[in-house]
Amino acid sequence: MLLFFLVVMGYSAQAQNKPVPEYQVKAVFLYNFTQFVDWPQDAFESPEAPLVIGVVGGDPFGVYLSDAIISENAGTHPIIVRYFHDKDNIPDCHVLYINTKSPERVKSILHEISGRSILSVNELPGFTRWGGTVRFFNENNRIRLQVNVNAAKAARLTISSKLLNVAQIY
Amino acid sequence: MKLKDTPIQRKLMSVILLTCAVSLSLMCIAYSIFEYYTYRQTVKTNVSTLASVIASNSSAALAFLSNRDAHEILNALKAEEHIVAACLYDKDGAVFAKYPVDSPSTLFPSVPVMEEKFWFEGIYLVGFQPVLQKNQHLGTLYIKSDLEAMYNQLRNYVLIAIMLIAGSMFVAYILSKLLQKTISEPILSLEQTARIISQKRDYSVRAVKSGNDEVGSLTDAFNQMLAQIQLQNEEITRFNQNLEQMVNERTYDLQEQKNFVETIINSSVDLVTVFDRNLNYMMLNERADHYFDKKREEVIGKNILEIYPHTKESGMYEDLLRALSGEAVHNARYKSKLLNRYFENFYIPLKDKMGMTYGVLTIGHDITNIIEANEQLESVNAELLKSNRDLEQFAYVASHDLQEPLRKIQTFTQLMGKNLDNEQKVLQYHEKINQAAVRMQQLIQDVLNFSRISNSDEAFIQTDLNRIIETLKIDFELLLKEKSAVINHPVLPVIRGIPLQLSQLFSNLISNSLKYTVNKPVINISVTYPSREELLQHPKLNESYRYVKIEFKDNGIGFESQFNEKIFKIFQRLHGKQTYSGTGIGLALCKKIVENHQGVIYAVSEPEKGSVFTVFLPENIS
Numbered sequence: 001m002l003l004f005f006l007v008v009m010g011y012s013a014q015a016q017n018k019p020v021p022e023y024q025v026k027a028v029f030l031y032n033f034t035q036f037v038d039w040p041q042d043a044f045e046s047p048e049a050p051l052v053i054g055v056v057g058g059d060p061f062g063v064y065l066s067d068a069i070i071s072e073n074a075g076t077h078p079i080i081v082r083y084f085h086d087k088d089n090i091p092d093c094h095v096l097y098i099n100t101k102s103p104e105r106v107k108s109i110l111h112e113i114s115g116r117s118i119l120s121v122n123e124l125p126g127f128t129r130w131g132g133t134v135r136f137f138n139e140n141n142r143i144r145l146q147v148n149v150n151a152a153k154a155a156r157l158t159i160s161s162k163l164l165n166v167a168q169i170y
Numbered sequence: 171m172k173l174k175d176t177p178i179q180r181k182l183m184s185v186i187l188l189t190c191a192v193s194l195s196l197m198c199i200a201y202s203i204f205e206y207y208t209y210r211q212t213v214k215t216n217v218s219t220l221a222s223v224i225a226s227n228s229s230a231a232l233a234f235l236s237n238r239d240a241h242e243i244l245n246a247l248k249a250e251e252h253i254v255a256a257c258l259y260d261k262d263g264a265v266f267a268k269y270p271v272d273s274p275s276t277l278f279p280s281v282p283v284m285e286e287k288f289w290f291e292g293i294y295l296v297g298f299q300p301v302l303q304k305n306q307h308l309g310t311l312y313i314k315s316d317l318e319a320m321y322n323q324l325r326n327y328v329l330i331a332i333m334l335i336a337g338s339m340f341v342a343y344i345l346s347k348l349l350q351k352t353i354s355e356p357i358l359s360l361e362q363t364a365r366i367i368s369q370k371r372d373y374s375v376r377a378v379k380s381g382n383d384e385v386g387s388l389t390d391a392f393n394q395m396l397a398q399i400q401l402q403n404e405e406i407t408r409f410n411q412n413l414e415q416m417v418n419e420r421t422y423d424l425q426e427q428k429n430f431v432e433t434i435i436n437s438s439v440d441l442v443t444v445f446d447r448n449l450n451y452m453m454l455n456e457r458a459d460h461y462f463d464k465k466r467e468e469v470i471g472k473n474i475l476e477i478y479p480h481t482k483e484s485g486m487y488e489d490l491l492r493a494l495s496g497e498a499v500h501n502a503r504y505k506s507k508l509l510n511r512y513f514e515n516f517y518i519p520l521k522d523k524m525g526m527t528y529g530v531l532t533i534g535h536d537i538t539n540i541i542e543a544n545e546q547l548e549s550v551n552a553e554l555l556k557s558n559r560d561l562e563q564f565a566y567v568a569s570h571d572l573q574e575p576l577r578k579i580q581t582f583t584q585l586m587g588k589n590l591d592n593e594q595k596v597l598q599y600h601e602k603i604n605q606a607a608v609r610m611q612q613l614i615q616d617v618l619n620f621s622r623i624s625n626s627d628e629a630f631i632q633t634d635l636n637r638i639i640e641t642l643k644i645d646f647e648l649l650l651k652e653k654s655a656v657i658n659h660p661v662l663p664v665i666r667g668i669p670l671q672l673s674q675l676f677s678n679l680i681s682n683s684l685k686y687t688v689n690k691p692v693i694n695i696s697v698t699y700p701s702r703e704e705l706l707q708h709p710k711l712n713e714s715y716r717y718v719k720i721e722f723k724d725n726g727i728g729f730e731s732q733f734n735e736k737i738f739k740i741f742q743r744l745h746g747k748q749t750y751s752g753t754g755i756g757l758a759l760c761k762k763i764v765e766n767h768q769g770v771i772y773a774v775s776e777p778e779k780g781s782v783f784t785v786f787l788p789e790n791i792s
Contacts, residue, residue, distance in 0.1 A: 025235065032233040035303045075304065145234060162230035162303075166239045 025143050026097075026136060027064035033095055033119055033134070034074040036163035040156045043094060043117040044077060051077040054093030054118075056084040056109065057100040090118075098122040098132075106130065117155050128170035133157065135170075146170055179354045186346040187339060194338050198331035205327055209320050213295055217315045218288050220250060221299035225311040228258055229303040232266060240267035247313075254294070255314040258301065266309060282310040293317050356380035360389055373400040441513070441534035444520070449474045449490055452529060461509055480507060486515070493517035493530040503537070511538040564617075564740060571741050571754070572613055575606035582606070616755040620740065623671060623762045630767075630791050633669045635662035635720075638676055639695075646680065655684055659695035663718050665789045671763040678756040679783050683724035694723045700786065708770045708786060715768065715788035722783040728775040737773060767791060 030053055039051070051074045055061070069079040084090060086100070090109060096118050098109055106122055110131050113120060120133045127135040128148040133155065135146040145167035152159050176184070224243060231240035240258050247253045247269050256269040259282040265275055284307070288297030299311040363377040373396050379389045435442050436456035444453040451469045458466055469477055474487070481487045484507060489499045499517035506513060513534040520529040586599040639659060643650070650657070657680065683693045700719045705711050729737065736742050740758035764771040767787055775781035 029234060032303075035233065035306050036230060072306075142235065142237075144236075160230065162227065163234070166230045166234045166236040 021064070022143065023061050024064040024068075027061045027068045029136070029143065029145070030065065030095055030097060030121065031068040031072065031079065033121075033163075034072075034079055036160040037119055037152075038158040038160075039094055039117050043156075047076045049077060050080045051095075052093040053079060053081045053095040053097070054084055054090070055081065055097045055099060056090065057086045057098060057105070059083055060099050092116075093118060095119045095121065103130075106132070114154070117157060119152070119155070119157055134167075137168075144168065178357055179350055182350040182354055183343070183346045186350070187342055190342040191335065191339060194335045198328075198335060202324065202327050202331065206320075206324055209323065210290070210295075210317075213315065213317065213320055214288050217253075217295055217313060218286070218297060218299070220247075220253070221288075221297055221311055221313045222286075224256070224313070225299040225301045228267075228311065229301050229308050232258060232260060232301055232308040233303060237267060241269075241271055243267075244269035245271075250315075252315050252317075252319050253313060254316045255312075257312045259310040259312065261307065261309055263310075278312055282312060284310060290317070293321070353385075356383075356385040356389070360385065360392060364392070367396070373403055439536070441532075441536070443532040443534070445474065445490060445530045445532065447494060447528055449487075449494070449530075451477070461511075478508065489515065489517050490530055490532070493519045493532075494527055495519075496521070496527050503541070504534075511536060512541045513537060560740070572610065575610040575613070578606040579603050579610075613753050613755075616753045616759070619674070620755055620759050620762065623759065623766060628668045628670070630666045630668060632664055633667045633672055634664045635672065635676075638669070638673045641673065642677055642680060645677070646684070649684060653684060653687075653691055655691040655693065657693045657695065660697055662695075662697055662720075663789065665718060665787055666791045667767055667787065671766060675760050675763045675785070678760050679722045679785075682756060682783075683722065683726055683781075687724065687726040689725055692725050694721075696721045696723070705786075710765075710768075710770055711786060712768050712788065716790060717769070717786045718789055720785045720787065722785075723780065725780040728777045728779050728781050729773075730777060731775065734773055734775075738771070 034051055034053070044051075053065070053069065055065070065081050069081060072079050082091070082093060084093075086105075090096065090112050094117070096109075096113065098106055098120060100106060100122075101124065103124055103126060106124055106127060107130050110120060114131065118133075120127075121136065122132050123136045124132075125135075125137070128146050128151070131148065131151050131154075133148055133151045135148075136143050137146060138144070145163075146169075147159060147164060147167040148170040149159070149164070224247070228240055228243045230236070231243060244256050244258065244267055247256055253269075255273060255277055257278045258266040260266040263282055265278060268275070268278070283298040284300060286297075286299050288295060290296075293316060295315045295317060297313055299313065300307055301309040301311055359380065360377050363375060367373060367375050376393050376396065377389045379386050379393075438455060438457060441457045441461060442453075442455040443451065443458070446452050450471055450473050452471075454466045454469060458469075462469075464477065474481055474490070484504075485501070486504065489501055492499050496519050498519060499515075501513075501515040501517075504513045504515045505511075514537045515535075516531075516533040518531040518533070519527045520531055522528050582599040582602045586596055586603070589595040589599070639657075639662060643657065649655070680693060684691050698719045698721075700717055704719075705713075705717060711717060738757045738761040741754040742758075761771055764785055764787070768791060769785060769787040771783065771785050773781055773783050
């Protein structure tokens with residue numbers, strides 16, 4: 001009996017520890033934000049207008065992000081992904097993943113999008129302190145979230161309390 | 171005891187209690203079933219509500235792979251005691267979080283159901299609840315609730331129901347015990363009254379009315395009935411008294427008539443008997459006591475063959491059967507072996523109105539005396555005929571034999587008259603005449619002796635035959651010496667008889683033997699007691715006597731066997747007077763004497779070989 005349990009536990013531990021690529025998880029999380037966050041109505045041109053997930057500073061996701069959002073909607077809005085050139089101004093989008101490790105660059109982008117209803121996402125430890133909305137961080141090999149509620153409020157984003165429950169509040 | 175035999179009080183209480191118990195039980199069962207299903211539904215609703223709350227709460231945890239949060243959310247189920255297990259599956263159907271945390275994965279279904287669904291599985295309610303966020307399927311919640319609480323509650327319901335029923339039954343028992351009296355008491359009191367009336371036959375008692383319900387009207391009707399019965403009873407009693415008097419009078423008349431008829435029947439000298447159709451004795455008149463040794467009371471009702479089995483062979487049974495078939499039978503001469511009497515019997519069939527024979531009336535008229543008188547008359551007649559013949563013979567013979575010496579006397583008297591002068595001849599004729607006269611006298615004497623035997627009134631007495639023969643030896647002394655004769659004899663018996671006649675019998679037989687001989691006579695007398703078979707060869711002997719057989723055997727001239735009978739007839743002589751003297755009466759006399767003693771005499775002989783005279787004499791003639 002004990003042996004059986006050990007075998008079963010061992011198997012399930014193995015299954016859990018199966019290495020899932022970090023960016024695949026992050027891609028899913030980006031999509032999931034669209035489910036737990038409500039944007040103000042004026043963030044969309046029409047009810048059928050797409051919800052845009054923007055990625056700036058190179059594409060770390062490959063197919064993961066497009067796989068995660070494929071044929072998915074957020075309410076009435078179809079979800080699409082757009083990749084922005086690092087030098088350009090940040091066009092209209094709803095979720096913005098800032099793929100850079102440079103704090104200066106992050107700060108400048110945050111500055112650029114401040115006042116706009118954009119959920120910004122980055123991994124840098126000071127990101128939420130600088131006014132970023134959501135920060136990914138690693139804890140026990142798991143990706144966790146840190147949310148700056150004031151930043152979200154300033155961007156007029158309504159974050160579901162359920163999301164807040166699973167996130168660390170800055 | 172069957173319900174219909176139980177007292178009405180018990181019956182009423184049983185009905186009330188049974189009704190109460192059944193209705194309460196039905197109610198409780200119905201309520202329990204209703205509760206069971208309602209409760210199941212409630213549990214299902216509760217669990218599914220709980221499941222949707224948990225599922226809703228766990229959407230973010232699933233979405234952002236927050237294991238810890240998921241466990242936290244599931245742990246909140248601790249507050250719900252009856253939830254025994256729960257788990258969250260992720261989008262791909264792998265177990266994401268478990269409750270309780272340390273429970274083995276095998277506790278949960280390996281593949282979740284993707285839709286909302288709850289069902290009962292034994293004592294558990296299990297279900298799946300999809301985890302959705304804005305219609306986005308994030309995973310599935312599995313939840314398992316045990317129904318113990320429900321069953322506990324049901325148990326409580328059943329316990330409460332049983333207590334309720336018990337309590338209600340107790341209250342119902344008390345109430346019914348009190349209330350049934352209002353129904354049963356009037357009925358019981360009515361029943362009591364009815365019993366008293368039927369036991370004491372006192373129809374003046376009245377039942378007490380208790381109310382105006384049905385029992386009240388029953389009581390009224392009962393009382394009215396009683397009044398009517400009382401009235402009718404009085405009438406019947408009056409009527410009965412009249413009737414009784416009439417019956418008494420009629421009975422007395424009938425008894426009188428019966429006595430009269432019985433007296434007539436019983437006074438009859440005839441034997442009157444009535445048989446039923448099975449030939450059982452129905453009635454015998456008093457005359458039966460005269461004939462039968464059995465009491466009439468013992469015989470009545472019994473079958474004739476049981477009482478007198480021999481009637482089956484006697485012809486009486488046959489006559490009775492004929493009478494039973496309806497024929498009147500007359501048997502003019504019936505000899506009853508039992509009574510040794512003769513009856514003239516009449517068998518008259520007794521018929522009912524339909525003409526069916528139901529019995530036989532038998533009248534037996536005793537004709538024994540008539541028959542006996544007839545028989546006596548016949549025998550006297552026969553005797554007279556015989557005597558007549560004897561007399562004729564006697565007259566004929568007597569005229570011949572008695573005339574013979576007379577003719578001789580006449581002849582010699584005439585010859586004497588013609589020769590009176592011849593003295594020698596006169597003397598010769600005189601001598602002849604004298605001889606004829608002596609012979610005449612001898613003949614007359616013998617005839618007298620012979621006839622005297624027939625008319626003898628002498629009594630039979632004990633006679634010693636030895637004395638007779640000794641006397642005879644003395645009487646014949648000279649003759650015996652002259653002829654050198656010998657008489658051998660044993661000791662002779664003593665028998666009842668007439669001594670003089672027995673002496674004449676012996677005398678004649680001995681003198682015959684001495685007379686008809688050419689040798690020296692030897693007479694052997696023997697005495698034997700004949701066997702029954704031997705006696706039966708002589709029908710004239712009386713069966714009721716014991717006989718002695720005496721044989722006289724001599725060595726004389728004998729005679730031809732054809733003369734066996736003739737020698738015993740009077741005046742019959744086998745030889746001329748010149749050869750052997752004699753009157754021809756001796757043996758006839760012997761025969762008469764022996765017959766007078768109810769005996770038999772016969773002779774067996776052959777010429778030149780001697781004769782044997784055999785005499786049977788009764789020892790104890792009365």
